[in-house]
Amino acid sequence: MSQFSNDTLLSLYxxxxxxxxxEERVSSLFADGLIPGFLHLYIGQEAVAxxxxxxxxxxxxxxxxxxxHGHCIAKGADVKKMMAELxxxxxxxxxxxxxxxxxxxxxxxxxxxxxxxxxxxxxxxxAGITAKTNNDGQVVIxxxxxxxTGIGYFHEAVNMAAVLKLPIIFxxxxxxxxxxxxxxxxxxxxxxxxxxxxxxxxxxxINGNDVLEVYQTMKTIINRTRNGExxxxxxxxxxxxxxxxxxxxxxxxxxxxxxxxxKNDPIKNxxxxxxxxxxxxxxxxxxxxEAIRSELDDAExxxxxxxxxxxxxxxxxxxx
Amino acid sequence: MNLLIEKTSFAxxxxxxxxxxxxxxxxxxxxxxxxxxxxxxxxxxxxxHLNSPISDQTPPKKQPRKITPLAKNIATIENIDIEKIQGxxxxxxxxxxxxxxxxxxxxxxxxxxxxxxxxxxxVIATRMAESKxxxxxxxxxxxxxVTNLVNYRNEYMKKHSIKISFTDLLIKMVAASLQQHPKxxxxxxxxxxxxxxxxxxxxxxxxxxxxxxxxxxxxxxxSLEQISVDLKDKxxxxxxxxxxxxxxxxxxxxxxxxxxYAVDAFTPVINQPESAILGVGRMxxxxxxxxxxxxxxxxxxxxxxxxxxxxxxxxxxEFLGKIKHFIENPEEILSLQN
Amino acid sequence: xxxRYNKAINSALKEEMQKDPTVFIAGEDVANAGGSFGITRxxxxxxxxxxxxxxxxxxxxxxxxxxxxxSTGLRPVIEIMxxxxxxVCFDPIINQAAKMRYMSGGQMxxxxxxxxxxxxxxxxxxxHSQSLxxxxxxxxxxxVVMPSNPYDAKGLLKxxxxxxxxxxxxxxxxxxxxxxxxxxxxxxxxxGEAKIVKEGKDVTIVAxxxxxxKAMAAAQTLENNxxxxxxxxxxxxxxxxxxxxxxxxxxxGRLIIVHEAVKIxxxxxxxxxxxxxxxxxxxxxxxxxxxxxxxxxxxxxxxENYYLPNENDIIQAVNKICVGRQFSIAGHS
Numbered sequence: 001m002s003q004f005s006n007d008t009l010l011s012l013y014x015x016x017x018x019x020x021x022x023e024e025r026v027s028s029l030f031a032d033g034l035i036p037g038f039l040h041l042y043i044g045q046e047a048v049a050x051x052x053x054x055x056x057x058x059x060x061x062x063x064x065x066x067x068x069h070g071h072c073i074a075k076g077a078d079v080k081k082m083m084a085e086l087x088x089x090x091x092x093x094x095x096x097x098x099x100x101x102x103x104x105x106x107x108x109x110x111x112x113x114x115x116x117x118x119x120x121x122x123x124x125x126x127a128g129i130t131a132k133t134n135n136d137g138q139v140v141i142x143x144x145x146x147x148x149t150g151i152g153y154f155h156e157a158v159n160m161a162a163v164l165k166l167p168i169i170f171x172x173x174x175x176x177x178x179x180x181x182x183x184x185x186x187x188x189x190x191x192x193x194x195x196x197x198x199x200x201x202x203x204x205x206i207n208g209n210d211v212l213e214v215y216q217t218m219k220t221i222i223n224r225t226r227n228g229e230x231x232x233x234x235x236x237x238x239x240x241x242x243x244x245x246x247x248x249x250x251x252x253x254x255x256x257x258x259x260x261x262x263k264n265d266p267i268k269n270x271x272x273x274x275x276x277x278x279x280x281x282x283x284x285x286x287x288x289x290e291a292i293r294s295e296l297d298d299a300e301x302x303x304x305x306x307x308x309x310x311x312x313x314x315x316x317x318x319x320x
Numbered sequence: 321m322n323l324l325i326e327k328t329s330f331a332x333x334x335x336x337x338x339x340x341x342x343x344x345x346x347x348x349x350x351x352x353x354x355x356x357x358x359x360x361x362x363x364x365x366x367x368x369h370l371n372s373p374i375s376d377q378t379p380p381k382k383q384p385r386k387i388t389p390l391a392k393n394i395a396t397i398e399n400i401d402i403e404k405i406q407g408x409x410x411x412x413x414x415x416x417x418x419x420x421x422x423x424x425x426x427x428x429x430x431x432x433x434x435x436x437x438x439x440x441x442x443v444i445a446t447r448m449a450e451s452k453x454x455x456x457x458x459x460x461x462x463x464x465x466v467t468n469l470v471n472y473r474n475e476y477m478k479k480h481s482i483k484i485s486f487t488d489l490l491i492k493m494v495a496a497s498l499q500q501h502p503k504x505x506x507x508x509x510x511x512x513x514x515x516x517x518x519x520x521x522x523x524x525x526x527x528x529x530x531x532x533x534x535x536x537x538x539x540x541x542x543s544l545e546q547i548s549v550d551l552k553d554k555x556x557x558x559x560x561x562x563x564x565x566x567x568x569x570x571x572x573x574x575x576x577x578x579x580x581y582a583v584d585a586f587t588p589v590i591n592q593p594e595s596a597i598l599g600v601g602r603m604x605x606x607x608x609x610x611x612x613x614x615x616x617x618x619x620x621x622x623x624x625x626x627x628x629x630x631x632x633x634x635x636x637x638e639f640l641g642k643i644k645h646f647i648e649n650p651e652e653i654l655s656l657q658n
Numbered sequence: 659x660x661x662r663y664n665k666a667i668n669s670a671l672k673e674e675m676q677k678d679p680t681v682f683i684a685g686e687d688v689a690n691a692g693g694s695f696g697i698t699r700x701x702x703x704x705x706x707x708x709x710x711x712x713x714x715x716x717x718x719x720x721x722x723x724x725x726x727x728x729s730t731g732l733r734p735v736i737e738i739m740x741x742x743x744x745x746v747c748f749d750p751i752i753n754q755a756a757k758m759r760y761m762s763g764g765q766m767x768x769x770x771x772x773x774x775x776x777x778x779x780x781x782x783x784x785x786h787s788q789s790l791x792x793x794x795x796x797x798x799x800x801x802v803v804m805p806s807n808p809y810d811a812k813g814l815l816k817x818x819x820x821x822x823x824x825x826x827x828x829x830x831x832x833x834x835x836x837x838x839x840x841x842x843x844x845x846x847x848x849x850g851e852a853k854i855v856k857e858g859k860d861v862t863i864v865a866x867x868x869x870x871x872k873a874m875a876a877a878q879t880l881e882n883n884x885x886x887x888x889x890x891x892x893x894x895x896x897x898x899x900x901x902x903x904x905x906x907x908x909x910x911g912r913l914i915i916v917h918e919a920v921k922i923x924x925x926x927x928x929x930x931x932x933x934x935x936x937x938x939x940x941x942x943x944x945x946x947x948x949x950x951x952x953x954x955x956x957x958x959x960x961x962e963n964y965y966l967p968n969e970n971d972i973i974q975a976v977n978k979i980c981v982g983r984q985f986s987i988a989g990h991s
Contacts, residue, residue, distance in 0.1 A: 095763035097761060122726065127730045129732065133682075153749075156714070157722065160713060317760050354943060
C-alpha cells in the first residue's frame, strides 16, 4: 500500500543518519583540534540532500557549496576519503589540497563543493551542456542557499540555462541565514521561486525538512528533466542548526529559534514515521545506526592514521 | 678603503664576473658604459692593454670603417691608414678619391707653402714674443688629485640637472684663490704695479687661426652656473667669430687648459699685462700614496707661470697651493657660491 | 598561403572542430553574428547551434559554464569579446578554472580555452583597449598565450584547444588585419616555447603581442646604427620560456622588455626579476622596460599615441644601455 519501497525508505534514513553522524563526528574532532580550518556543517538540512540524491545516479552531476558535506555523502562520497581530506591527509579526496570546502569526486559526478558562494551554478550550466550533448538523460543539480540568489552567478546561470534549455534543476536550500544575516534582511521577496518565474522556468516550493516530500517531488522533476523539460527551480525550506561555521556562537539568532527548529528534526520525525506509518522494525533502524557508527569509526581511524602529505606535493596538480 | 674610489668604479655584473675570472681588480679602471659604468668590453679592452698606461680619456671607439673595395686596394698598396681618413661617400664611406687625396701630398712633400703672418696669428706672434722677452717666466708645477673633483662634478650635474665643464669649475676655483691672494691679481706696466679688485679670468680657446681669450668678468661674484653659461656663450661667439672686444678686455689672469690633449704639464706663456697664467694638463689614473697606503685615483698637473719681476716664488707657490686645495676639496667652493 | 590573423584564428577553430567533436564554441554574438570581430564567421553553418552557441551577456556564467563543461568531458572554446571584460568574470577564471584541478587533488581536468582580444591603438577608449595579461599571468593554473602574427595565432590556438588546461588566448585587435604566411597542413606550436624572431648579439629585446612588430621595426634602425638586437617573442607568457630568454641574455648581456600593458606590475617586471635572479652575472647593463604609462588607456588619438609604446621608445631604451666602447653611436659624454 505504501508508495515507497522499504529499500527506498531505509536508504533515505541511512543517508540522513550518515550525514548527521559525519557532521557530529567532525564537529567533535574539530573541537579537539584534529581538524584545522573552517567547517560549515549541514546538520538540520539532511532531508534535502538525502531526498534529492536518492533519485540520482553517478552519471548525474551535482555542484555543491561551502556547506557541502551532506551533498557529497548523499551523492555517494566515501566518508573515509572525505574525513581524511578534512584532516589534511594525503589519503583525502584532494590529497589535502582542498579541505572541507572542496570535496570533489569526478567519478561520482560531484563537481565540487565550492568556497565561493554561487560559483557552482554556472559550472552546473557547463555540465548541463555536456549532459545535453551526451543525450543520455543525465541531469545536473546545483545546490545553493537563498543567500546565493543575491549574487550575479545565480541570475546569469538560471537565465543561461533557461535560454539554452538545459537539463538542470536549481535547488535552493533556504536555511534562513545568509552567513550571519537573516533572510528578511537580504531578500525583498518572500520566496526564491518568485525569482525562477522571472526567468520563465517552472519553480516549486517544498518542505525541505520532510524527506519524503523532497524525495517524491524531486523524483518527478528529475524524471521530467531527464525527458528534456528542464530547467527547473526548487526551493526547499529548511533550517541550519549549527553556526555559519564551527565555532560561530550564533549571537545573531533570536533566543529559542534553534530549539523550535530542533523540535522539527527531519531525522527524528522520519524515524517515528518509519516506525509508526511504514512499519519498519526498530531493529533495522538500530542496525543501520550501528553500521554507520562503525563506518565513521573506521573513517576516523583511517584519517588519524593516514600520513600527512609530503611538502613537495604542494607543487603538483597545478597543471594537467 | 676609499669610498670615493668605490663610487667611481661601478661595474656591471657581467664585467665583475669576467674580472673575477681573470683576477682583475676593477677599481683600476674606467668604464665606457652608461654613466661611466665598467662593462664587459672595458675589461676585455684593459686586459689587452694591461701594460700600457691607462688613460682617462675614452679610448677610440671601434668603428668598422666603410670603404669601397677599390679604395681599400689603393690604401693597401700605398700603405695608408684608413682610420684617419674622412670618407666622402654615402654615410661617410671612404671612396677611391679620398685615398688619392692622401697620396698627393705624400708624393709632393717637397713643396712648400708660404703665408705671411696676418690677423690673429700676427697678434699672437707679437704678444707672445714680447711676453717672453720682457717677463722673466718662472713655472711652478704641482700634481693635484682630482678624484673628488670628478665626483663632485658628476654629482653636481646630476643634482642640478645641468652640464658644467671642468674649466667652469677651474674658473670658479682660480677666482676664489685670486680673491684670497690679491698679490697675484696685479699688472706691471711702465714700472707701475697696479693691484686690481675685480677678478676677471681669461680662458684660452683654441681656434683654427689661433688662440683667443674670452674673459669671464667678476668671476668671483658669479655662481658656477653663471660662469658656465657665460663661458659657453663666449666660446660659441668666439667660434662664430662674433666675440666683441668687450668680451676680451680687462683679463687679469688666464687659464690655459690642454686637458683634452695628451699633455701632462707645460710652461704657459703669460698673457701680458697679466702677471701669471695657469696651465692645466690632462687627468690620468694614477697611483696615490697616502699615509703609507697605495690607492688608485685620478690626478692632473697644474703649471703656474708667473712674472718674476712682479712676485717671488713663495707667494706664487702659496697661490698655486690654494688652487690645488680647492681642486682637492671642491665642496669648499660650494660654500663660496653666492 | 597568405592569410590574415583573424582568418588564421577562424581556420584553427574550424579545423579543431572538424577534428574533435567535443570542441564547441560559446560566447556573446559568436553564432549568428559570427563574432563581433568576425572571427567565428561561418562556423554556425558548418557545425550547428549545438556546437556554436550564442549566450546571454553573462561573462561570469560563460566562463563558469566552460569550467563545468570541460570538467565533464567537453572542450569549450569560449569568447570574452574584449579582454577588459575579464574583470567581470574574475571568479570563474581565478577561483574556479585556475584552481579546480589543484583543489581536487588532480582529479579534475579542464581543457578549456578563453579566447579574448586586447590592445590599444584603435580609439576604443579605457574599457575596450586594455592589455591585462599580467593579471592572469599572476595566477597559477592557467596558461596565457599572446600570438603576434597569423602563423603563431593558428598554431598556438590549435595547441591551446588540444591542451588539457585552461588557456587564456589573447588576440590583439591591432593585429587582426595582419597578413602572414600560414601553411595549409595541420600544425601546432607548443605552448611555452619562445621564438627568436631575429638573432642579434648586442641586446635582447623581449616583446609581447603587437610590440614584437614594433621591435622589429626598431631593429632596422638599430642595425643601421651598428647595434644588433636579438628579438624574442615569448608567444606564451604562462608558462614562460625562461630558458630562451636567459640564453639570449647570457649572450648579449643586455635586456629590454617591451609590452603595451602598463609598466608597473607588468610581465616585464617578472622577466626582469627572473633574469636578475638567475643570470645576474651576465648582465652588462641595467634591464630596461618599455611599456605604457600608469594610466588607463585614453581615447583621443594624440593621447593614445602618447600612451602606446612605439619604435622610438624602443630605440631610446636600447641607446640608453647600448653605451660603451664597442658601440659606435651614442657615446657617453
